[in-house]
Amino acid sequence: MREGEPSRTAFGAAALRAVHQEVDEPRIFTDPLARQILGEDRLPDRAWNQPRLRLFIAVRHRFAEDSLAAAVARGTRQVVVLGAGLDTFAYRNPFPGTRVFEVDHPATGAWKREQLVEVGIEVPDEVRFVAVDFERDSLAERLVEAGFDAARPAFFLWLGVVPYLSDDAVRATLAVVAAVPDGEVVLDYMKAVEDAPAAARSDRATLEAHVAQAGEPLVPGRDQEHVHALLRDAGFDEIEDIGRREIRARYLGLPPGGSEGDAHVVRARVTRR
Numbered sequence: 001m002r003e004g005e006p007s008r009t010a011f012g013a014a015a016l017r018a019v020h021q022e023v024d025e026p027r028i029f030t031d032p033l034a035r036q037i038l039g040e041d042r043l044p045d046r047a048w049n050q051p052r053l054r055l056f057i058a059v060r061h062r063f064a065e066d067s068l069a070a071a072v073a074r075g076t077r078q079v080v081v082l083g084a085g086l087d088t089f090a091y092r093n094p095f096p097g098t099r100v101f102e103v104d105h106p107a108t109g110a111w112k113r114e115q116l117v118e119v120g121i122e123v124p125d126e127v128r129f130v131a132v133d134f135e136r137d138s139l140a141e142r143l144v145e146a147g148f149d150a151a152r153p154a155f156f157l158w159l160g161v162v163p164y165l166s167d168d169a170v171r172a173t174l175a176v177v178a179a180v181p182d183g184e185v186v187l188d189y190m191k192a193v194e195d196a197p198a199a200a201r202s203d204r205a206t207l208e209a210h211v212a213q214a215g216e217p218l219v220p221g222r223d224q225e226h227v228h229a230l231l232r233d234a235g236f237d238e239i240e241d242i243g244r245r246e247i248r249a250r251y252l253g254l255p256p257g258g259s260e261g262d263a264h265v266v267r268a269r270v271t272r273r
């Protein structure tokens with residue numbers, strides 16, 4: 001992140017969701033505010049030229065919001081969007097009686113609030129904005145200051161953020177989620193691509209160059225065993241991890257062939273105490 005500046009990758013991810021609404025078949029993730037939150041800015045050309053990344057981003061949000069719906073059906077009434085960027089869940093939240101905490105780096109959060117006013121998206125009363133740098137600040141303290149009840153169940157969406165964070169920041173954040181009753185999180189991570197097919201390596205090189213240029217370099221890829229160990233060490237005992245093969249089968253109805261890909265999305269929950 002560039003000091004004092006909003007995240008540029010947040011704009012990029014939102015642009016991919018907006019283009020997904022317009023061109024992808026099937027549409028995996030429906031977000032009626034995806035275009036509006038971007039304002040009048042022209043969408044970057046590359047948003048049309050990244051079908052694999054668009055698919056992955058659509059899937060991670062669909063998977064997260066489907067998992068959230070199941071958590072709400074079990075009784076969860078607190079939702080925390082970590083590293084929210086231009087995520088729009090809070091403004092189209094279909095679950096009455098749930099409170100939404102949008103957590104982001106201070107500069108990105110401030111920019112988003114201005115952007116919401118600028119583009120005319122109304123912020124419901126139950127939404128709270130929380131400024132946190134995951135590398136430095138206490139997420140638990142900031143959430144409680146904002147009215148979060150750490151003694152009640154909560155669901156955390158943490159999408160497109162872990163690939164930018166150190167292991168220490170990931171551990172600290174997972175500890176906060178796991179300490180909450182019925183704590184559950186959906187996050188995504190990127191593996192190393194040395195053994196991946198040429199198309200995946202080329203996509204990844206493009207992404208790495210772009211985000212580095214935006215001042216938000218990715219940390220080195222993490223393997224699945226490492227991510228699962230981080231989750232288990234934090235106390236998560238239910239882990240559902242989907243990669244490209246499962247994504248193709250589940251969301252595109254294609255035979256689960258091909259390579260596993262480098263981007264994974266994971267749901268992790270604490271069911272035992």
Ligand SMILES: C[S@@+](CC[C@H](N)C(=O)[O-])C[C@H]1O[C@@H](n2cnc3c(N)ncnc32)[C@H](O)[C@@H]1O
Nearest residue numbers: 007009010013083084085105108133134159160
């Ligand atoms: C690629 S964007 C993803 C945004 C959004 N979750 C989405 O899926 O569109 C990365 C987000 O992580 C946030 N972020 C990155 N590093 C952070 C840090 N150290 N502390 C807090 N937020 C951070 C950025 O501000 C940005 O909103």
